Every structure is written in structure tokens, then in C-alpha cells.
Amino acid sequence: MLEMKGIDKRFGAVVALNKASLTVQDGQIAALAGSNGSGKSTMVKVLAGLVAPNAGEIFIDGEKKIIHSGTDAARENIATAFQDLSLIPTMSVKDNILLGCEICTKSGMVDEKTSRKQVQELLDRFHIDCDPDDYVQTLMPSTQSMLEVAKAVFRKPKILLLDEVTASLHYDEIETLFGIMRELKAEGISMVYVTHRMNEIFEICDTITIMRSSETVISGQVSEFTLDDIIYYMTGSRPKHAKAKESDLSHLDDREVVVNVKDISVYPKVKDISMKAYKGEIVGIGGLEGQGQPEVIRAILGAVKPQSGSIEFMGKPVKFKDPAAGVKAGIGFISGDRNKEAIFDVRTIAENIFAGNSAKESLFAYLSARKVRQFSEDAVKKYNIKIGKLKDPASSLSGGNQQKLVVARWIAMNPNLLLLDDPTKGVDIHSRQEIHEILRECAANGMTIIISASDTEELLNISDRIYVFYEGKVAAELAGETKTAEHLVSAMMGVQESGGKEAAE
Amino acid sequence: MSNKTMTFNPNANKDIFSKINLFVQTHTALMALIIAVVLYVVTIIINPRGLNTVAIGNIILLTIILSIPAAGQTMVLIGGGMDFSVGAVMSSTAVLTTYTMRGENGHFITVLLLSLVIGAAVGLLNGVCCVKIGLPAMIVTMAISNIVTRMQYILTQGILSGKASPLFSASVKSKIFGVIPMIVIYAIIVWPIVFYLLKRSRFGKQLYMVGNNSGAARLNGVRVTKIQIMSYVFSGMLAAFAGMLGAAYMSTARCQIFDDYAYMSLIAVIIGGTTFAGGSGTYEGSIAGSLVMVLLSNLLTTLNPTQPVRNVLNAAILILLLVLYNRGKAVRQ
Numbered sequence A: 001m002l003e004m005k006g007i008d009k010r011f012g013a014v015v016a017l018n019k020a021s022l023t024v025q026d027g028q029i030a031a032l033a034g035s036n037g038s039g040k041s042t043m044v045k046v047l048a049g050l051v052a053p054n055a056g057e058i059f060i061d062g063e064k065k066i067i068h069s070g071t072d073a074a075r076e077n078i079a080t081a082f083q084d085l086s087l088i089p090t091m092s093v094k095d096n097i098l099l100g101c102e103i104c105t106k107s108g109m110v111d112e113k114t115s116r117k118q119v120q121e122l123l124d125r126f127h128i129d130c131d132p133d134d135y136v137q138t139l140m141p142s143t144q145s146m147l148e149v150a151k152a153v154f155r156k157p158k159i160l161l162l163d164e165v166t167a168s169l170h171y172d173e174i175e176t177l178f179g180i181m182r183e184l185k186a187e188g189i190s191m192v193y194v195t196h197r198m199n200e201i202f203e204i205c206d207t208i209t210i211m212r213s214s215e216t217v218i219s220g221q222v223s224e225f226t227l228d229d230i231i232y233y234m235t236g237s238r239p240k241h242a243k244a245k246e247s248d249l250s251h252l253d254d255r256e257v258v259v260n261v262k263d264i265s266v267y268p269k270v271k272d273i274s275m276k277a278y279k280g281e282i283v284g285i286g287g288l289e290g291q292g293q294p295e296v297i298r299a300i301l302g303a304v305k306p307q308s309g310s311i312e313f314m315g316k317p318v319k320f321k322d323p324a325a326g327v328k329a330g331i332g333f334i335s336g337d338r339n340k341e342a343i344f345d346v347r348t349i350a351e352n353i354f355a356g357n358s359a360k361e362s363l364f365a366y367l368s369a370r371k372v373r374q375f376s377e378d379a380v381k382k383y384n385i386k387i388g389k390l391k392d393p394a395s396s397l398s399g400g401n402q403q404k405l406v407v408a409r410w411i412a413m414n415p416n417l418l419l420l421d422d423p424t425k426g427v428d429i430h431s432r433q434e435i436h437e438i439l440r441e442c443a444a445n446g447m448t449i450i451i452s453a454s455d456t457e458e459l460l461n462i463s464d465r466i467y468v469f470y471e472g473k474v475a476a477e478l479a480g481e482t483k484t485a486e487h488l489v490s491a492m493m494g495v496q497e498s499g500g501k502e503a504a505e
Numbered sequence B: 001m002s003n004k005t006m007t008f009n010p011n012a013n014k015d016i017f018s019k020i021n022l023f024v025q026t027h028t029a030l031m032a033l034i035i036a037v038v039l040y041v042v043t044i045i046i047n048p049r050g051l052n053t054v055a056i057g058n059i060i061l062l063t064i065i066l067s068i069p070a071a072g073q074t075m076v077l078i079g080g081g082m083d084f085s086v087g088a089v090m091s092s093t094a095v096l097t098t099y100t101m102r103g104e105n106g107h108f109i110t111v112l113l114l115s116l117v118i119g120a121a122v123g124l125l126n127g128v129c130c131v132k133i134g135l136p137a138m139i140v141t142m143a144i145s146n147i148v149t150r151m152q153y154i155l156t157q158g159i160l161s162g163k164a165s166p167l168f169s170a171s172v173k174s175k176i177f178g179v180i181p182m183i184v185i186y187a188i189i190v191w192p193i194v195f196y197l198l199k200r201s202r203f204g205k206q207l208y209m210v211g212n213n214s215g216a217a218r219l220n221g222v223r224v225t226k227i228q229i230m231s232y233v234f235s236g237m238l239a240a241f242a243g244m245l246g247a248a249y250m251s252t253a254r255c256q257i258f259d260d261y262a263y264m265s266l267i268a269v270i271i272g273g274t275t276f277a278g279g280s281g282t283y284e285g286s287i288a289g290s291l292v293m294v295l296l297s298n299l300l301t302t303l304n305p306t307q308p309v310r311n312v313l314n315a316a317i318l319i320l321l322l323v324l325y326n327r328g329k330a331v332r333q
Ligand SMILES: Nc1ncnc2c1ncn2[C@@H]1O[C@H](COP(=O)(O)OP(=O)(O)OP(=O)(O)O)[C@@H](O)[C@H]1O
Pocket: A011, A014, A015, A016, A034, A035, A036, A037, A038, A039, A040, A041, A042, A043, A083, A386, A387, A388, A395, A396, A397, A398, A399, A400, A401, A426, A428, B333
């Protein structure tokens, strides 16, 4: 049994934890829920030995433990999959997994053969489709997340901490992961599971602990809670059940086509994709991992060059030579892979929010400090980003707040076309709804939005129309009647059926 | 209860330590200034006669000269590169200045334009080789330094020739109120330009973005290579101008006279809080760092050790400073 009691943590003036507590029984999966910046990751890091709390105690099986470092945590058989990943991008998959627990022969040499075999077994178990010698930086975000979990599981922990590991995972990967979690549970391993996807809590967790502004507000059996209860404890208010209103698409055909992608291919993932987006429309792109969604979005932006096919933007054929050209033409891009593609971690929060503007206008024109401050203050207010000071580095923000910052950065620039690749990764349910509302509002004012999301529910909620990609082709186009979870999932799995409109037509 | 205090005592210590660490990391310019003051006080204690207007004037003058290549170095480092050619560029334009002026007044504009063109050209070459072709910055800029140095010998045959114009020399060396050297006028022109570029223009914002996370900068619509190449070009031009001022200060200039400024500017900038990793650093820090470098050499002169001892001392102090400064930040709190 694991118990954390009265944990306090301050970062300068920011209180990250205030008498927080958590209890996990052996062989149970404990959900740790709470809005962005409520202190979940900090709790996890305290257990992992990365954050030294200012006060509090940790007990394992009734015995008081002192965890000051990663080594201490490893000694207590605690392994962690971190929200912002602990993989080293420039090392191979195999070396990352074996890091710190190399398998040696009797003579003390690294046992290459056994290592390779065990790593391969691990990858197979997690359905990770890559070579053990591939560099981690070449893997897709979701594969990296899976690998992060695999790495933790490889350490044969008694206590496994999973911090938002499903944030970038797709439908099938989550199934695999849950299968493994059930196996581990049967072996008596306790798990702490942090997530913003509420359905997962009901599916896999036994108990739930909810945090709000650095404090533990309640914990109990999952079966005692409804979704509304959870949201209530997270936010302090009961959710409104206003159904997201669908945009009126009846006159779609007389509207201006903003993006017209014709038969593009991008080696190796995208084989033949055609799609259209009309002015003021929110177009979703669905599919399992690796079906070419990110490539198509980046091809529109100008970040990758398609080998064949053409792209029209605002009625004119375009061949952007780099993203700068795309941005100049009126495109904005929001990435969910924030470490790699969005966040400037050592720069201030203000500069990060202003980054879209920084990239756009003339290089040497006078830029007043007030303008930057005003711009970022507005965004912080509008998007409810939880920050210390605007001058703090972006790395001081919690994962979800970093993501909100990235979203704010581009929406505030009001581009003609907004491209979003898994934009709400790690954003809590409440803020996610707020972002959806803002996107709806932008669309109503004429912004065209193309969004790809790993979460099928989110995709269904936000999109007017969905293109489902399968093996680099459009497997189905869902709108109106056909835009249902069943259709979406079966199209994602490549099952042809009459419900979905065929792409070829 | 006593158990509890026991447990968390180390944390309390850690807290103070991390606070100091945080202070050092967030107030790097101020820290450099404090170090400068300490160095100066030590120097004066060892040699009270060092406290005179001539010495102070010299410190100001040398700091300003160093602060100019340091400005370019700051930009390049922020953008994720490194420029080892500033020394060679300075030497070249210094030689060019004396060679062209030949001790006569009136060639200033010609020399200025020529120098800036040379600086920009070297910078462009550096930029293209490092950024476009992707060769390691340290090696490229050193190799280009060698070429630039060869040019000095071709121009002068290695013979000390010419002299800076008296008027130009006076505009650098003569003292206002008997203390402050006239060179501050050049600082009043150059420093604000650098501050403007780094703090008040989108070029500066983009440079920081590029250095911090070039992939993210690109997807945000920043032309990464263009910005990085521009940082090298600015660095070349600033070094070229500093070389002219150096020539005016020295009156004559032999080949390779300012080659030391390559590593001196680099260390000054690092002491001022700019990191090798790119994406962070300020010019005020680099100016303070320049002051530290000048005062350090001043202190060593005062101690007057033999040259080898001096070199060892110099290196030891610098390593100490760099270790203090660039203590890698924890990846994660
Ligand atoms: N290194 C740090 N420096 C300063 N503040 C920090 C630091 N790490 C975390 N914080 C602050 O502590 C609070 C809790 O952060 P934490 O990462 O635990 O949130 P979280 O619950 O995991 O949120 P999310 O769902 O967005 O991941 C936030 O307000 C954050 O800004």
C-alpha cells in the first residue's frame, strides 16, 4: 500500500501542492484527476524523486520512506512514465529502455543477445512497431508515449506511475495499453493513473483522487462517482449540458473553398489524399496513428513537400517553400507535440504567447514591450492560463497550460486557416470545452479550421465534417447522419461499410 | 516530531541553495557586475596606486572595445551558433584602417564602408557554411579566421604599415573631463542599436526562438536559416567596426593584433549569462562580462606573474567562472 500525506510544494511564490494526499492499495489502479495546473504531475514527481517536497510524508506498506532522487525511487520499486517523457531523443530505442538497468553477463560485460531479446519481447508486448536500433527522435509522438510506458514497465516496478500517457495515443493503442495494465494489476502492481480523458477513469480505474488548486479535495471508489461529480470536484461547479451546436452547412456548396487538396502523396505515409475545407468550416481528420494525418496538415502548411498532387489555398494553387510562406499567406499551425514543435521552454510566457506575432510582421519594425505584455495578458485571461508571472519561463507551466498557451498564440492572430494537430493534448476537460467554444466562435466569424485529434470523442464533438484516413487514403467522409462514433471507429479500422460516403465519389 | 525536522532539514538547506542558484541564473548581468566589483576591489587592495583616472579611463575604453565584438557574439550564441572569427575580422579591419589612413585625416567613411562590407562578407560566409551547409560552427569560423588572417599578410606583407588618422584616434582616446575617453560616443551609438535589435524588434524575438527550439520556430513561420545567417552577418559587421576602433586606440596595427578577442568575446558573453545551448542571454550581461574580462586582465597585470603563471591563472579563473555560470540547469524540477 502506498500513502502520501500532507505533501506541500512551493516553486518560489507558486504553490503547487498544499497538504495533498494520495492512497493506493496493492493491485489497484488509482486515478488522479484535476484541472490543468492542479498539481498532479508534481505529486507524481514527488514520488519519482524529481521534486523535493517542502513538507509531507510517504509510506509504503506502512513504512516511512524518504525519496530524494530517482535512485531512491528505483530502490522502492517505483517506475514512472512522465507526462513530458524521459526518453533521450538521440539514443536508440533499445538503449533508452536499458538505460540504468543494463543486462550483464557473469563477467560484467553487457549481454547483447539477452538484451536484444528482452527488448524485442517488450516491444512486441506493447505492439510498438519499430526497430530496437531506431533513434527515438524518429518515432511518432504516440509511439514515444508507448515507449515511455514500456520503459517504466521494463523496470518491473511494484508501483507504476502513469502521467497522462494516453494524451497522444490513438484508439487501438489505448486498448493495448489497458490490456497490459490489467495484466499488471493481476500481478498485484499498484498504479497511479493521471488522465484528462474521463471515460478512461470509468473503464480502468478502481479508485479516484481529485485535486483542485493544489489540494486533494476528495477520494473514493470510482463506482461512487458520476462524470458530473468528477467535473464538479475538479472545477467547483456543476457542468452545463448545452449541446454543442452544429454549424449550418446547408449552403456548403456555394461557399468559398479555402483549402482544396487534390491527390497528394507524401512518402511514405500519404498515398493519395484529396480533401476540401470551406470557409467557416471545422474539418476533422480522424484515423489511427500513422495514417498520414500529420503529414497532410504539414503539407498544407508548407512544412513538407508532397511528391505529387496539388494544393489550392483561397482559390489559388500554392506551393509554399516553407512554413514561413504558409504563415505569410494566412495560415496558423498549432501542434500538440509541444516540446518538439511548439514551446520555447527557456523563453518567457509572454514571449511564447507572442511567438505567432513575432514570426509574422516586419523584422526590424519597433516592437514595444507594452504591446507584447498586453497581447499576452489578454491571452492569459481569455484562455484562463494558470501562470505565476508573465516573465517566468514557459517550462514553469503545467503541461496543459503550456498547451493552452500554444492554442492562444495562434487563435489570437486570427489566421484565415488554422491547422491543428492534436491541439488539446493534455488539456483538462473544462478548458477543452472552452477551447472548442472559442474555435466554434472563430469558425462562425469565417475562420477555416482543420483539426486532427487522437481522441475520437473530441473529434466527433468539434468537427462539422470528418475525413477518416486509413493507410494514407481517405477511407470515409463523415458528416451529419453518418458522423457517429460507430462509423468513425469502423472507418478508422479500415472496415468498409455503406454508411460512410466513399472517398472516390 | 524531531524525526520530521530531521528529515526535512536537508531540504531547507537545498531551498536556500536553490534560491541562490535561481538568483544567479535569473540575474546573470548583475552577478557579472558583482564579480567585476570584487575583482576591482582586490586589484586596488593589492595595488592602491591603480586607483587613478588614467587607469579608470583605460578600463572604460577597453571594455567598450570588447563589448562590440561581444555584441555580435551574443547574437550568434543566442541563435545557437558560435563565432570564432571575430578576432580575425577585428585584426583585419584594424590593419586595413592603418594601412588606408596612413596617418592622414579624411579616409574615415571609405574605411568604415570597406570594413563593414568585409565584416558582412565574412559573416555571410560563416553563416552559409554553418547554417546552410550545416558544418560545426566552431570549426568553420576558425577555418574562415585563417583565411581572413592570410589576407592581412597579403595586404601588408607582414610589415607594420600606416597609422590611424589623428582625428580618428582622438575621437577614441581623448578624455572628456580628463577621465572618460571619447570612445563612449561610439558606445552611445552602437549599444542602443544592439539593444534595439535584441529587445525591441521581431528579429530579436525570432533569434531567441530559433536558438531555443529551431523546429518549433520553423513551424511557427520563422525562416530559421535566414535569421541565423543574419546573426553571423551582424557579428561580422560589429567586429569589423570594433577593429577600426581598436586601430584608432593603438594608432598602429600589426597583423593578428586583435586575434585574442575571439575567445575573449566568447568568454565575456558566457560570463554575462548567455548559454552555449542557445535561446537565452542578454546584451547587458555581455557588457558586464566584458568589464569582468578587462578587470581580470588588469588584476593579472597588477600581480605581474611570469607569462606562464599568468596563463595558468587566467585559465583557472576562467574555468572557475564558467563552471559557476553554466552549471547545467536541472532538466526537470
Ligand atoms: N518548475 C516549476 N517552476 C514553477 N512552477 C511550477 C514548476 N512546476 C510546476 N509548477 C506549477 O505548479 C502547479 C502544478 O503543476 P503540475 O505540473 O503539477 O500540474 P498538473 O496537475 O500536472 O497539470 P496538467 O494537467 O496541465 O499537466 C502549476 O501551477 C505550475 O505552474
